Amino acid sequence: MVAALELYLDTDATRRIRVLWDALESEGVQSMRSLLEQRHRPHVSLAVAPRFDPARVAAALHGTVVAAPLRLSFQHAGQFVGRVLWLGPAPTTELLAHQARVHARLAAAGIALVEHYQPGRWVPHCTLSMRVPNALMAAAVRRCLEVLPLEATVVGAALTDHARGISHPLP
Numbered sequence: 001m002v003a004a005l006e007l008y009l010d011t012d013a014t015r016r017i018r019v020l021w022d023a024l025e026s027e028g029v030q031s032m033r034s035l036l037e038q039r040h041r042p043h044v045s046l047a048v049a050p051r052f053d054p055a056r057v058a059a060a061l062h063g064t065v066v067a068a069p070l071r072l073s074f075q076h077a078g079q080f081v082g083r084v085l086w087l088g089p090a091p092t093t094e095l096l097a098h099q100a101r102v103h104a105r106l107a108a109a110g111i112a113l114v115e116h117y118q119p120g121r122w123v124p125h126c127t128l129s130m131r132v133p134n135a136l137m138a139a140a141v142r143r144c145l146e147v148l149p150l151e152a153t154v155v156g157a158a159l160t161d162h163a164r165g166i167s168h169p170l171p
Contacts, residue, residue: 002114003052003161005102005170006043007067009126013074013152017042017087017126023143024129029085029136031129039162044072044089044126044154046099047106048114054168057159060109061102066170067157068098074152077144078125083132085140086125087150095124 009017021031032040046066072089079085089095100119107113115121132140159168 002048002050003159003164003166004043004045004049005047005052005057005066005106005159006045006157007070007154008041008043008156008158009072009152010155013072013150014042016147016150017128020087020128020143020147023146024085024140027136027139027143029129029132029140032127035130039167042126044124045117046102046157048117049112050114051164052111052159052161052166054159054166056109056111057106058168058170060105060111061170064102064105064171066102067154070095070098070154072124072152072154074126074148074150076148077141078123079132079137079141080123082130083134083137084127085129085132085137085144086127087144087148088123088125089152091124096122099124 021033024031074087074089076088078088099122103119157170159170
């Protein structure tokens with residue numbers, strides 16, 4: 001399992017993504033809703049690591065507003081290797097710069113991060129399903145396109161490690 005620094009979305013966007021999770025489940029696609037005892041909430045991860053020490057991360061980010069009130073415009077559905085399905089916000093200059101600032105603070109503190117979350121490699125996304133069966137991918141993508149575009153505002157942030165029961169709110 002991995003730990004993540006997650007950005008949370010406003011109530012309306014969260015509700016719409018949860019409705020999408022339910023629609024995917026009705027198509028036979030296991031969504032993030034049903035993983036890990038329903039502890040997931042719609043989010044965009046800024047940084048991921050095999051493990052985080054909440055106190056060390058908080059110290060590294062001291063004085064940084066992680067939950068910056070960014071506007072996100074989800075414009076597309078995507079797929080990562082392994083049949084991971086996601087919605088992607090437009091990678092605005094503001095969003096990419098925010099992620100780079102947070103990453104730089106963590107890296108300067110010696111916190112090891114997953115390579116795919118390095119600035120310049122990071123693909124901003126909100127995961128919908130971790131393993132869409134190949135035979136159901138077309139139906140799942142069709143469901144995603146029904147909710148796009150989806151406008152959202154970042155309203156909160158937390159350091160999470162669901163496997164270890166950690167959810168540490170960040171400013």
